[in-house]
Amino acid sequence: MPARKPTPQTPDEAGVSETLARYVVESRLADIPDDVKHEARRALLNYVGCAIGGAGEEGVEIAMRVIGPFSGERTSAVLGRRERLDPLNASLINGLSSHYHDYDDTTPKNYSHTTSPVASALFAYASANAVSGQDLFEAFILGFEAASRVGNSVYPGHYDTGWHITGTIGVIGAAVAIGRLRGLPLRNMIWAIGTATTQSAGLREQFGSMGKPFHPGRSAQSGYLAALLAEQGFTSGNYPIESPRGFAAVLSPSHDFSKITDGLGVDFDLRENTYKPYASGIVIHPTIDACSQIRAAHGLDLTDVESVQLTVAPIVLDLCNKKFIATGLEGKFSVYHAAAIGLVRGQGRLGEFTDETVNDPEIRRIRESTHAERDASLEDDAVIVEVRRKSGEPIRLSLDHALGNIHRPLSDAQLEDKFRDQARQHLTDGQIDDLIGLCWQVDTLDRAGRIAEAAVPKG
Amino acid sequence: MPARKPTPQTPDEAGVSETLARYVVESRLADIPDDVKHEARRALLNYVGCAIGGAGEEGVEIAMRVIGPFSGERTSAVLGRRERLDPLNASLINGLSSHYHDYDDTTPKNYSHTTSPVASALFAYASANAVSGQDLFEAFILGFEAASRVGNSVYPGHYDTGWHITGTIGVIGAAVAIGRLRGLPLRNMIWAIGTATTQSAGLREQFGSMGKPFHPGRSAQSGYLAALLAEQGFTSGNYPIESPRGFAAVLSPSHDFSKITDGLGVDFDLRENTYKPYASGIVIHPTIDACSQIRAAHGLDLTDVESVQLTVAPIVLDLCNKKFIATGLEGKFSVYHAAAIGLVRGQGRLGEFTDETVNDPEIRRIRESTHAERDASLEDDAVIVEVRRKSGEPIRLSLDHALGNIHRPLSDAQLEDKFRDQARQHLTDGQIDDLIGLCWQVDTLDRAGRIAEAAVPKG
Numbered sequence: 001m002p003a004r005k006p007t008p009q010t011p012d013e014a015g016v017s018e019t020l021a022r023y024v025v026e027s028r029l030a031d032i033p034d035d036v037k038h039e040a041r042r043a044l045l046n047y048v049g050c051a052i053g054g055a056g057e058e059g060v061e062i063a064m065r066v067i068g069p070f071s072g073e074r075t076s077a078v079l080g081r082r083e084r085l086d087p088l089n090a091s092l093i094n095g096l097s098s099h100y101h102d103y104d105d106t107t108p109k110n111y112s113h114t115t116s117p118v119a120s121a122l123f124a125y126a127s128a129n130a131v132s133g134q135d136l137f138e139a140f141i142l143g144f145e146a147a148s149r150v151g152n153s154v155y156p157g158h159y160d161t162g163w164h165i166t167g168t169i170g171v172i173g174a175a176v177a178i179g180r181l182r183g184l185p186l187r188n189m190i191w192a193i194g195t196a197t198t199q200s201a202g203l204r205e206q207f208g209s210m211g212k213p214f215h216p217g218r219s220a221q222s223g224y225l226a227a228l229l230a231e232q233g234f235t236s237g238n239y240p241i242e243s244p245r246g247f248a249a250v251l252s253p254s255h256d257f258s259k260i261t262d263g264l265g266v267d268f269d270l271r272e273n274t275y276k277p278y279a280s281g282i283v284i285h286p287t288i289d290a291c292s293q294i295r296a297a298h299g300l301d302l303t304d305v306e307s308v309q310l311t312v313a314p315i316v317l318d319l320c321n322k323k324f325i326a327t328g329l330e331g332k333f334s335v336y337h338a339a340a341i342g343l344v345r346g347q348g349r350l351g352e353f354t355d356e357t358v359n360d361p362e363i364r365r366i367r368e369s370t371h372a373e374r375d376a377s378l379e380d381d382a383v384i385v386e387v388r389r390k391s392g393e394p395i396r397l398s399l400d401h402a403l404g405n406i407h408r409p410l411s412d413a414q415l416e417d418k419f420r421d422q423a424r425q426h427l428t429d430g431q432i433d434d435l436i437g438l439c440w441q442v443d444t445l446d447r448a449g450r451i452a453e454a455a456v457p458k459g
Numbered sequence: 460m461p462a463r464k465p466t467p468q469t470p471d472e473a474g475v476s477e478t479l480a481r482y483v484v485e486s487r488l489a490d491i492p493d494d495v496k497h498e499a500r501r502a503l504l505n506y507v508g509c510a511i512g513g514a515g516e517e518g519v520e521i522a523m524r525v526i527g528p529f530s531g532e533r534t535s536a537v538l539g540r541r542e543r544l545d546p547l548n549a550s551l552i553n554g555l556s557s558h559y560h561d562y563d564d565t566t567p568k569n570y571s572h573t574t575s576p577v578a579s580a581l582f583a584y585a586s587a588n589a590v591s592g593q594d595l596f597e598a599f600i601l602g603f604e605a606a607s608r609v610g611n612s613v614y615p616g617h618y619d620t621g622w623h624i625t626g627t628i629g630v631i632g633a634a635v636a637i638g639r640l641r642g643l644p645l646r647n648m649i650w651a652i653g654t655a656t657t658q659s660a661g662l663r664e665q666f667g668s669m670g671k672p673f674h675p676g677r678s679a680q681s682g683y684l685a686a687l688l689a690e691q692g693f694t695s696g697n698y699p700i701e702s703p704r705g706f707a708a709v710l711s712p713s714h715d716f717s718k719i720t721d722g723l724g725v726d727f728d729l730r731e732n733t734y735k736p737y738a739s740g741i742v743i744h745p746t747i748d749a750c751s752q753i754r755a756a757h758g759l760d761l762t763d764v765e766s767v768q769l770t771v772a773p774i775v776l777d778l779c780n781k782k783f784i785a786t787g788l789e790g791k792f793s794v795y796h797a798a799a800i801g802l803v804r805g806q807g808r809l810g811e812f813t814d815e816t817v818n819d820p821e822i823r824r825i826r827e828s829t830h831a832e833r834d835a836s837l838e839d840d841a842v843i844v845e846v847r848r849k850s851g852e853p854i855r856l857s858l859d860h861a862l863g864n865i866h867r868p869l870s871d872a873q874l875e876d877k878f879r880d881q882a883r884q885h886l887t888d889g890q891i892d893d894l895i896g897l898c899w900q901v902d903t904l905d906r907a908g909r910i911a912e913a914a915v916p917k918g
Contacts, residue, residue: 062691066684070531070545086529162709167657198626198670199677201660204704205696211657214693218658218681225525232521234673237664245621245663 016242016257021189023264024146024176029138029443031265037443039270040141043105045439046275046415047098047115048079048123052455053350053422054100055080059210063096063217075128077452080426087124091174091224094120095217099166101350102212103279103422108406109272110151110165113216117170118143118177120220125178127452133445139180141270146193147173148269150241152259154252163251167202167215172247174223175230182231194236195226197247275415277404278348280331283316284338285402286383291342294387294397300343302362304389308339310372311384317374323367328353340366343387349421381405426457475701475716480648482723483605483635488597488902490724496902498729499600502564503910504898505734505874506557506574507538507582511914512809512881513559514539518669522555522676534587536911539885546583550633550683553579554676558625560809561671562738562881567865568731569610569624572675576629577602577636579679584637586911592904598639600729605652606632607728609700611718613711622710626661626674631706633682634689641690653695654685656706734874736863737807739790742775743797744861745842750801753846753856759802761821763848767798769831770843776833782826787812799826802846808880840864885916 054060055078064083072086078093085093098104098116105115118140126136147169151158159165175196179189199222202215230236241247241260248255278288287310294300316335323336331337331353340363341352357363378384381402387395401407403414410418416436423432435454442451513519514537523542531545537552544552557563557575564574577599585595610617610628618624634655638648658681661674689695700706700719707714737747746769753759775794782795790796790812799822800811816822837843840861846854860866862873869877875895882891894913901910 059693062688062693066687066691066693070547072529072531072545086531088529162704164657194665194668195670195673198623198662198665198674199660200662201658203657203659203696203699203706203709205699205702205706205709206653206657207696207704209653209694209696211654211695214654215657222677228525229522229673232525234518234521234525235668236670237662237666237668240662240664243664245666247662247664250621250662250664 016260017190017193017240018186019261019264020146020149020241021186021193024142024180025184025186025189027142027265029134032141033268036141036268036270039273040137041440041442042275042412042415043115043144043270043273044119044140044442045419045436046105047119048435048439048451048455049419049422050101050104051094051098052080052426053103054097054213056425057097057100059100059213060093060097062210063093067092076124077127077456079123079452079455080457082457087128088221088224090124090127091121091220092217094124095220096213099213099216101279103276105273105275107148107269107273109269110148110155111159112148112151112165112169114144114147114151114166114170114173116166116216117219117223118147118173120216121174121224122177122181123452124220125181125224126448128449131181131448133442133448135181136448137443139177141268142180143173143177144270145268146176149260150247152269153257154248154255157254158252161251161253162204164202164204164206164212164215167219168200168251170216170219171196171200171223171226174220175226178224178227179230182227184227184231188230190238190240191234191236192227192230194238194240195229195234196223197240198236199226200247200251272406274404274406275410275418277410277414277418279350279353280338280348281320281333283380284320284335285404286381286399287312287335287338287385288342288348289402290383290385290397290399291339292346294385294395295343295346298395300387302344302366304391305343305366305369306388306390308343308366308370309386309388310335310339310370311375311378312372313378313380313382314374314376315380317372321372323370325358326355328355328358331358334367335372336367336370337363339370339385349418428458431458475719476649476652476699477645478720478723479605479608479700480645480652483601483639484643484645484648486601486724488593491600492727495600495727495729498732499596499603500899500901501734501871501874502574502603502729502732503578503599503901504878504895505564506578507894507898507910507914508878508881509560509563510553510557511539511885512562513556513672515884516556516559518559518672519552519556521669522552526551535583536586536915538582538911538914539916541916546587547680547683549583549586550580550679551676553583554679555672558672558675560738562735564732564734566607566728566732568728569607569614570618571607571610571624571628573603573606573610573625573629573632575625575675576678576682577606577632579675580633580683581636581640582911583679584640584683585907587908590640590907592901592907594640595907596902598636600727601639602632602636603729604727605635608719609706611728612716613707613714616713617711620710620712621663623661623663623665623671623674626678627659627710629675629678630655630659630682630685633679634685637683637686638689641686643686643690647689649697649699650693650695651686651689653697653699654688654693655682656699657695658685659706659710731865733863733865734869734877736869736873736877738809738812739797739807740779740792742839743779743792743794744863745840745858746771746794746797746844747801747807748861749842749844749856749858750798751805753844753854754802754805757854759846761803761825763850764802764825764828765847765849767802767825767829768845768847769794769798769829770834770837771831772837772839772841773833773835774839776831780831782829784817785814787814787817790817793826794831795826795829796822798829798844808877887917890917
């Protein structure tokens with residue numbers, strides 16, 4: 001591993017920011033492959049559902065209460081909420097709500113939730129300004145790609161250091177996306193990236209607190225501001241990513257800039273994006289999935305279940321080994337609860353992680369009859385489940401990859417189901433149908449802001 | 460030097476944030492020594508002058524143009540400007556203008572300009588809310604102390620890594636100061652510090668661009684927001700400074716937490732604060748000072764000056780070795796220009812670093828007749844000047860410390876002169892007299908916001 005102290009840039013490294021900025025400025029939507037475009041639609045659909053799903057949570061309520069009185073002209077809708085805000089503040093709330101349940105998309109290459117900061121700025125902007133669906137769509141793809149590539153260049157050292165990568169690279173993605181919508185020329189796009197990097201922040205110490213979802217929110221807002229400042233000539237350093245005192249050298253013990261500059265316009269990280277089917281810690285997803293499959297295949301009589309035996313990768317018990325629990329939040333990190341909701345309900349949505357569900361007598365009985373042992377030969381995404389029955393032979397299922405893994409992506413229909421489940425909290429079924437339709441057609445809309453407006457609860 | 464990867468906190472380290480927060484919450488102004496209070500008044504006077512001095516500069520104009528349309532209710536005055544803004548946005552502009560000329564105070568223990576982010580938030584707050592001078596004064600001393608101590612704990616590794624420490628610790632100082640004004644209890648003060656640390660940012664790559672003064676501006680605003688969020692129950696990690704994924708471990712290769720916790724309430728970093736007499740890079744201050752002394756002592760006839768020979772520390776020529784220059788900005792980093800303005804004008808204020816002054820024929824002749832050589836035996840703050848005359852013996856002066864150094868602090872009267880020189884750009888002499896009076900009496904004012912209002916240009 002390179003020494004901590006950054007070494008001066010070599011000539012090969014100079015120009016990384018300019019190369020990235022040039023791609024972003026010159027790219028044309030027509031040159032982006034269709035499979036990438038479809039994945040972008042899926043990312044945006046999932047994003048909007050997650051933003052609505054988190055919009056009523058405590059941290060969002062607090063932030064609205066605090067920020068509301070400072071809002072400028074309320075030209076922007078806030079996803080899933082009735083209040084309007086100025087677009088800079090709306091982008092903060094959109095980011096906070098969309099990451100609140102940690103239920104948004106993940107790019108396993110660098111473990112960032114890149115859509116949240118980028119789309120949060122874009123929908124706030126599009127609600128307050130005349131922007132076509134096509135322009136927003138293109139800006140999203142480019143902002144996502146720019147941020148994710150910067151993330152790849154410093155992953156994993158950057159993450160291991162303690163940075164919440166969603167916050168640190170998200171601000172770059174938001175600046176690029178808004179900068180693209182504003183049509184920034186090359187020099188100004190570099191400054192936008194520069195003023196973004198110099199606001200790059202977010203510590204993993206915040207995990208488990210409201211500070212975690214605050215990161216994409218503040219990143220969306222800071223990146224948006226960076227683009228507007230750069231547009232008007234507010235200068236920054238000219239080598240913001242690659243300089244010896246720039247983003248990569250300061251925020252990571254090592255970096256590989258070829259991951260930013262190689263294959264631009266050919267390789268797209270959106271292809272590697274994944275979507276969570278379950279609103280819980282990711283390491284218990286295989287257990288929820290396997291138990292749901294057993295329930296579906298065997299029409300299980302729950303009173304016949306004597307005990308459940310899980311064999312899991314070691315990380316699962318390191319992180320989620322709590323059996324006797326009382327709150328929904330604890331349920332998100334209990335592999336025993338995962339088995340119970342899979343067998344009893346066949347799903348793991350927001351409703352499976354409420355205090356009420358955790359204290360449901362039947363769920364509780366199955367949970368407390370579940371046992372788990374670690375097997376170091378299992379991959380993190382694998383599980384073996386054995387359901388022992390009073391009436392006969394045990395049912396056994398061995399799973400290599402959980403639903404939602406890059407090898408078993410959620411289908412479009414499953415993404416819609418997830419969307420419905422979250423949106424139902426705040427929208428009517430008719431509104432949900434309309435909104436899902438708008439998201440799938442985002443790149444054909446005359447006005448992208450229609451999505452943000454349609455995500456506002458009525459009445 | 461410790462390995463880059465943070466090790467888990469030891470029991471001794473846990474509680475650093477709580478110890479600091481407890482001091483801030485429980486401290487009483489009556490327990491703060493008088494010499495510290497006087498230094499706080501000096502810091503605030505100098506700060507207000509610098510904010511007015513920078514208020515008309517290009518980067519401030521751009522930021523006002525960008526931010527203005529997003530302002531909420533315009534309840535806050537902006538130092539040195541006619542427009543009003545909501546207090547969060549006002550704090551950003553105050554920070555930007557007060558650090559714009561790099562003319563604000565410096566704490567040589569950690570090279571941070573701590574007053575700018577802390578006071579920028581406070582004057583914005585005090586302009587929009589009923590706050591007594593005493594409360595603002597106390598909050599300033601505590602915010603300054605908290606930020607500077609956190610800076611000491613990670614200096615110099617943090618700075619050497621490439622962080623602009625004014626930005627990274629300033630956000631903590633602003634959060635503490637506003638949190639104190641809002642009367643946050645201990646738990647919420649820890650969260651305020653937490654939500655500040657997770658916005659901690661600012662890269663040295665920005666030096667030489669508008670990004671540098673942007674750092675204290677954004678820090679002031681982010682810290683202010685952190686305090687308001689924490690007040691309403693927005694949670695953060697509970698060990699924001701000392702956790703293995705917290706501020707110190709993530710943003711510095713090494714740290715010493717005793718520099719935060721030892722001597723709280725007894726030792727104050729305000730005692731080590733310094734004020735620049737010259738609006739230039741600090742390494743050419745000795746040359747300006749020595750040449751000004753020669754001018755004053757010898758009633759120099761400039762036409763008699765044949766040449767000037769400087770002997771300087773190596774760093775001076777590493778950073779400021781440009782003789783043939785055309786702009787004021789270049790003049791700030793030319794040791795030859797430093798000699799010329801000292802001999803011709805006996806000062807180095809904003810007016811000595813304009814394009815016009817740099818191109819003045821007499822200044823130019825002296826500048827281009829000046830030569831410099833390095834001497835590794837000289838301290839950075841020392842210089843030897845020899846003025847060679849046509850008419851007779853050379854004049855020689857050897858200086859160990861420049862004016863403004865901690866060993867030769869500016870007097871109160873000199874601070875007032877510096878204030879007048881800057882404020883004259885935007886305020887009348889009568890206004891300046893009133894404002895200087897208010898600053899010296901800050902801790903007795905019924906309403907601290909009177910200072911911000913008095914710093915607004917009239918007519």
